[in-house]
Amino acid sequence: MRQVEEAPLLGLDAPQAISAPKPHWQGHRDRLRTRLVERGANALEDYELLETLLFAFIPRRDVKPVAKALLARFGSLSGVLAARPADLTKVAGVGETVAAYLKATAEIGARASRETLKSRPAISSWTALQDYVKRELQHEGREQFRVLFLDRKNQLIADETMGHGTVDHAPVYPREIARRALELQASSLILVHNHPSGDPTPSRADIDMTREVIDALDAFEITVHDHLIAARSGVLSFRAQGLI
Structure with missing residues (x-):
């Protein structure tokens, strides 16, 4: 018996995969x-x-x-x-x-900002210091008081929170700051706190408290280089304002 060959289907192609449109x-x-x-x-x-x-x-x-x-x-x-x-x-x-x-x-x-501060003298690296303080505190909803403890080369030993508070007040204890500075063998320090209100202008209480800390550390020959106030509008320096 003669085998009949099947004719190809005209006009029909082999099925192809349809790719989904790219999002x-x-x-x-x-x-x-x-x-x-x-x-x-x-x-x-x-x-x-x-x-x-x-x-x-x-x-x-x-x-x-x-x-x-x-x-x-x-x-x-x-x-x-x-x-x-x-x-x-x-x-x-x-x-x-x-x-x-x-x-x-x-x-x-x-942490990268903190490493930058630790690698160079803090008081001669104003831009790095300001960036670090702003990053850490400008958006805090409650007032926070921190201390940057420095060695003899003015390099950062530690950044420690010494007081948490409300939207407009954080308790500060000068004797506790002095005790911690001695434990860390710090030669100097920078005070830092924030104003959640957004205005870095120091209050009378801020100025008085700074003086109390300076007096408490003076007996141990530990220097307060500056007090920085961070807010959404910027960072204020007590030293630049002639307050230290």
């Missing part, structure tokens, strides 16, 4: 990363820089609305990084994991 945000991510690598971080707007950070934490969605919502709620990049995790998670698209990563990023920056 619009994927191309945006690629372009933003390329711009960051080729032109540097300074080429990005604040919300774009925050976007690139969120790429790693939120891998499969458009994060531009999240970045802009964070900046709108907290006012600035530093405000976002200083925010409490509980407040971060109130922003749509931010869960506990993203909040934790943002806080870790903030701590990396803080």
Whole structure:
């Protein structure tokens, strides 16, 4: 019997895989990363820089609305990084994991600033000192009093919180500061606190307290180089204002 060959089906091609369209945000991510690598971080707007950070934490969605919502709620990049995790998670698209990563990023920056201070004399590195103080305290909701203890070369030994308080007051104990300075064998120190009100102008109580600390340390020949007040509007130096 003669075998009959099957004729090919005309006009029909073999089935092909249909690829899903690329999400619009994927191309945006690629372009933003390329711009960051080729032109540097300074080429990005604040919300774009925050976007690139969120790429790693939120891998499969458009994060531009999240970045802009964070900046709108907290006012600035530093405000976002200083925010409490509980407040971060109130922003749509931010869960506990993203909040934790943002806080870790903030701590990396803080530790890098602290390392910079430890590697050079603090009183001759005003910009680094000011940046560090602003990063640490300008967004604190309660008043906090800290002391930067310095060695004979004016390099940072320790940054310690010596008092927590309310929105407008933190208790300060000059004798406790003196005791801690002796324990650390500090030769000098810088007083630091914040004004949650946003205005770094010192109060009469701030000036009087500074004098009390200076008097308490004078007997041990420990110098108070400066007293810095951090606020959202900037950092005020007692020495620059002629108050020390």
